Amino acid sequence: MSVILSCNLFxxxxxxxxxxxxxQSKNNRLTEWxxxxxxxxxxxxxxxxxxxxxxxxxxxxxxxxxxKINLDxxxxxxxxxxxxxxxxxxxxxxxYVPEYTSDTIQIWDNGTKTTLSxxxxxxxxxxxxxxxxxxxxxxxxxxxxxLQQDKKTTIIGxxxxxxxxxxxxxxxxxxxxxxxxxxxxxxxVQVFDWEGNHKQIIGWNEHIKVATGLKVTxxxxxxxDFEGDRVLIYSLYGKLLQILNNNFNQPTDIEIVGNTMYVxxxxxxxxxxxENK
Amino acid sequence: MKNTVNIKTGIIGLFFVVAxxxxxxxxxxxxxxxxxxVFIKVEVDGLSCPFCAYGLEKKIKKIETAKDIKIELEEGExxxxxxxxxxxxKDELTSIVKDAGFTPKEIHFSKIxxxxxxxx
Numbered sequence: 492m493s494v495i496l497s498c499n500l501f502x503x504x505x506x507x508x509x510x511x512x513x514x515q516s517k518n519n520r521l522t523e524w525x526x527x528x529x530x531x532x533x534x535x536x537x538x539x540x541x542x543x544x545x546x547x548x549x550x551x552x553x554x555x556x557x558x559k560i561n562l563d564x565x566x567x568x569x570x571x572x573x574x575x576x577x578x579x580x581x582x583x584x585x586x587y588v589p590e591y592t593s594d595t596i597q598i599w600d601n602g603t604k605t606t607l608s609x610x611x612x613x614x615x616x617x618x619x620x621x622x623x624x625x626x627x628x629x630x631x632x633x634x635x636x637x638l639q640q641d642k643k644t645t646i647i648g649x650x651x652x653x654x655x656x657x658x659x660x661x662x663x664x665x666x667x668x669x670x671x672x673x674x675x676x677x678x679x680v681q682v683f684d685w686e687g688n689h690k691q692i693i694g695w696n697e698h699i700k701v702a703t704g705l706k707v708t709x710x711x712x713x714x715x716d717f718e719g720d721r722v723l724i725y726s727l728y729g730k731l732l733q734i735l736n737n738n739f740n741q742p743t744d745i746e747i748v749g750n751t752m753y754v755x756x757x758x759x760x761x762x763x764x765x766e767n768k
Numbered sequence: 769m770k771n772t773v774n775i776k777t778g779i780i781g782l783f784f785v786v787a788x789x790x791x792x793x794x795x796x797x798x799x800x801x802x803x804x805x806v807f808i809k810v811e812v813d814g815l816s817c818p819f820c821a822y823g824l825e826k827k828i829k830k831i832e833t834a835k836d837i838k839i840e841l842e843e844g845e846x847x848x849x850x851x852x853x854x855x856x857x858k859d860e861l862t863s864i865v866k867d868a869g870f871t872p873k874e875i876h877f878s879k880i881x882x883x884x885x886x887x888x
Contacts, residue, residue, distance in 0.1 A: 538818060552818055575822045591819070592826050615823050631819055632869075659869065661819055675819070701817065717817070741816070757818055 522711065522724055522732040524752055524765040529738055530564030532762060537755035539578035539618065539704070540746045540762070541586070547746060548586060549755060550576035557588060557599070562748065564762055570599060578618030578629070578662045578704060578744060589616035589628070596628070610644045611637045618662035618673070618704075625685075627670055629660040636663055636672055638685065647687040652677055655689030662704045662744070671712065673705045680705055680714055693729040704744035715742040715754065722754055738763045807849045807878040810861060812870040815844040824868035831856055831864075838884075844873075847882050
């Protein structure tokens with residue numbers, strides 16, 4: 492009986508590995524990003540970038556505005572009056588703008604600005620991620636993520652350098668069942684479940700200098716290494732797939748639209764564009 | 769008649785002289801304001817990180833009467849001014865800078881504004 496059970500378990504584990512390997516192999520095939528061009532943003536000092544339909548929104552921290560640009564980098568218009576806007580998010584056509592100075596999140600909805608109610612008191616909001624009624628906030632100076640759900644608030648992480656601890660988080664992204672955190676000055680990305688349990692570390696072996704921004708797609712994780720002037724690409728399992736080393740100048744965030752990657756450069760005041768060939 | 773005109777002219781002239789003396793001299797006002805203001809320059813390492821730089825700005829903003837806060841990311845400098853009555857001590861500033869995640873290199877106090885850097 493136990494022999495049959497063992498065999499079944501063995502077969503099951505083999506089939507699991509096969510599925511994972513198949514997925515990883517698919518991911519590997521998907522990763523061949525090639526440099527296309529660099530677009531100047533003139534006087535814009537970008538931090539965050541998000542896509543809305545066929546446009547991009549960039550937060551301009553130095554000039555307290557968010558700027559709408561087309562996919563060729565042409566500036567279309569801007570919304571002023573934000574207090575040091577950082578990593579943005581878009582959900583259902585509403586733009587969520589974290590204000591670093593006021594410790595609030597402003598919601599820009601078709602010409603109207605409202606303020607999101609935050610149940611905890613953050614100190615320096617570096618980034619926000621929204622998925623329906625769930626909102627994750629990167630609370631830079633409190634070294635934590637505030638996960639705000641309908642009637643529940645979960646605090647993820649505390650100051651430190653061990654697994655599950657954070658050191659100045661700057662960006663966050665919610666996926667269907669996980670939360671990815673740019674754990675900037677721990678030089679890595681950390682992954683948690685929605686209950687706040689630590690699941691995984693990504694990027695440790697590559698000696699990231701400052702993990703300032705991240706983007707998670709359905710099969711890849713992109714990390715902007717601010718001081719290292721590079722973008723690192725991993726599978727969702729944390730396997731390194733590609734490192735892009737050139738044409739960056741203090742990259743802070745990444746957005747993917749179809750087969751195109753847009754990376755904003757803070758010091759370079761520019762966007763670096765790559766295509767997945 | 770002539771005397772009446774002279775008296776009227778004298779009164780009007782006197783009125784203008786008094787009015788002129790009552791208007792505060794703008795350069796005097798500016799001088800007073802400058803005299804009441806202290807200019808502060810903080811030099812720190814690692815100001816290139818925007819999250820840290822604007823974090824320092826955020827914390828400096830909390831100092832009462834602090835204004836004209838300027839950050840020079842390239843130079844690693846932050847300048848601002850406050851009224852004399854709210855001038856923070858070097859220790860208080862050091863604590864604010866450390867709280868923002870930096871180690872201060874130098875802190876300067878001045879009675880005159882610091883020269884702005886020009887981009888050549």
